[in-house]
Amino acid sequence: MKVPFLDLALHHQPLLPEIRRGFDEVIASCSFAGGKYVDQFDREWAAFCEAKHSLGVGNGTDALWAALLAVGVKAGDEVITVSSTFMATVEAITHCGARPVFVDIDERTYTMDPALVEAAITPRTRAIVPVHLFGQPADMDPILAIAKKHGLSVIEDACQAHGARYKGRPVGTLGDIGCFSFYPGKNLGAFGEAGGVVTNRDDLADFVRLFRDHGQRKKYDHVLDGWNARMDGLQAVVLSAKLKHLARGNELRRQHAAVYHELLRELPVVRPVVADFAQPVFHIYAIRLAHRDAVLAAMNESGVSCGIHYPVPVHRMKAYEHLGVPPGSLPVSERCADGFLSLPMFPELTEPQLRRVAEALAGVLQKFPSLIKH
Numbered sequence: 001m002k003v004p005f006l007d008l009a010l011h012h013q014p015l016l017p018e019i020r021r022g023f024d025e026v027i028a029s030c031s032f033a034g035g036k037y038v039d040q041f042d043r044e045w046a047a048f049c050e051a052k053h054s055l056g057v058g059n060g061t062d063a064l065w066a067a068l069l070a071v072g073v074k075a076g077d078e079v080i081t082v083s084s085t086f087m088a089t090v091e092a093i094t095h096c097g098a099r100p101v102f103v104d105i106d107e108r109t110y111t112m113d114p115a116l117v118e119a120a121i122t123p124r125t126r127a128i129v130p131v132h133l134f135g136q137p138a139d140m141d142p143i144l145a146i147a148k149k150h151g152l153s154v155i156e157d158a159c160q161a162h163g164a165r166y167k168g169r170p171v172g173t174l175g176d177i178g179c180f181s182f183y184p185g186k187n188l189g190a191f192g193e194a195g196g197v198v199t200n201r202d203d204l205a206d207f208v209r210l211f212r213d214h215g216q217r218k219k220y221d222h223v224l225d226g227w228n229a230r231m232d233g234l235q236a237v238v239l240s241a242k243l244k245h246l247a248r249g250n251e252l253r254r255q256h257a258a259v260y261h262e263l264l265r266e267l268p269v270v271r272p273v274v275a276d277f278a279q280p281v282f283h284i285y286a287i288r289l290a291h292r293d294a295v296l297a298a299m300n301e302s303g304v305s306c307g308i309h310y311p312v313p314v315h316r317m318k319a320y321e322h323l324g325v326p327p328g329s330l331p332v333s334e335r336c337a338d339g340f341l342s343l344p345m346f347p348e349l350t351e352p353q354l355r356r357v358a359e360a361l362a363g364v365l366q367k368f369p370s371l372i373k374h
C-alpha cells in the first residue's frame, strides 16, 4: 500500500460542486481582484479566529510583510524571530529593511524559547515574531509579557496553525497581529496563492486594508505607499467552501497524531510533544531520528512519502550569510533540522494507512545498519 504525504485531490473532491458554483458567481460578477467574495471570506475567517478584523492578502509572505510594516518596523530596526521556520518569516523582516535577530527554539515544542528572548533585545528592537511551527502554538504568555515590558509589537506567524489554540484562545490575535498562509497544502488552502492577517486593533487593520490595495482609500486617492497584495475573488470562494470543513479536518489530524503517537511508541524516534497550553492542529507531524536522510530515502522507496520541514535553518542559508550568524550558535535549531522527518498527515488518512506508515518506519529502522553507506 502506498501512502502519499498529502492527498489534496481526495480532500477537494466532495467540495468541487460548491467551489464550481462559487467560481461561476465570481466570473458572473467579475469580482476577481479583492471585492465582495474576499470581503465575505474576511468576515468568515475573522469569526473563525475570534478576531475583530481579517484582511485577505495575496499570500502569507505578503501578510507578514504588511503586518511588520503596520506595527512600524522600518529600516535599521531589529526584529526577534526564530531560524527554525520557513524562509518567508525572515524575508518579510529583511524586506522592511530590518535585521532579523534569531533566538533558539524549545527542544520540546520546536517554537521560540521564551527564556532566550530578553537577552536578544537591544535599543533597536522593534518587534518579536514567534512562529507556530507545524501547527503547535508557541508559548505566548511569557513572550507577550516581555514585549509589554519593553514596548515591542508581537506579530504571530500562524501560517501553519489555522485553528490552533493557546490556553483555549485561537492563535492570530494573541499578539498585535497574526499572519496566515492559505497556500494549497496548508490546513486551509486555496487553489493557488492566498494569505491573510487578523487583528483586534483598528489602526493595524486600517493600515493593511490600505496597504494591500496600493494605499488607496478610494479609487486613485493613494494615502500611503502601499503594494498590490490583494486576494483573488476565485481564491476567496475556495477558502469559504473549505473553511466549513477546517475544524473537522483539524480534529482528524489530532486523532491521527494520537494514533501515530501510540504506534511509534517502541521506535527509536522523538515524537511530537503537546504542551499543556496547546491545542495543536498538526499541519506537519514531525518526528526526529538519527540518520534522517537515509531513513527518508528508504521510506520514500517503500511507498510511504515523507518530507523534511526544514532541512536547513534559515540562518544557515546562503541568502543570509551576510548576517554573520556563526554555525553552532543556535544549537537546538541546528540539531532539530538534522533530525526532522515529516510523516504523512492529512485529514483523510485511514487507520490502515497510519499502520502502514508505522510498519514501514519500523522496517526501515530495523534494517538500518545496511542503509548506512559509510
Ligand SMILES: Cc1ncc(COP(=O)(O)O)c(C=O)c1O
Pocket: 059, 060, 061, 062, 085, 086, 088, 089, 131, 133, 157, 159, 160, 180, 181, 182, 183, 194, 195
Ligand atoms: C511558517 C511560514 N511562514 C510563512 C509562510 C509564507 O506563506 P506563503 O507561502 O503563503 O507566502 C509559510 C508558507 O509556507 C510558512 O510555513
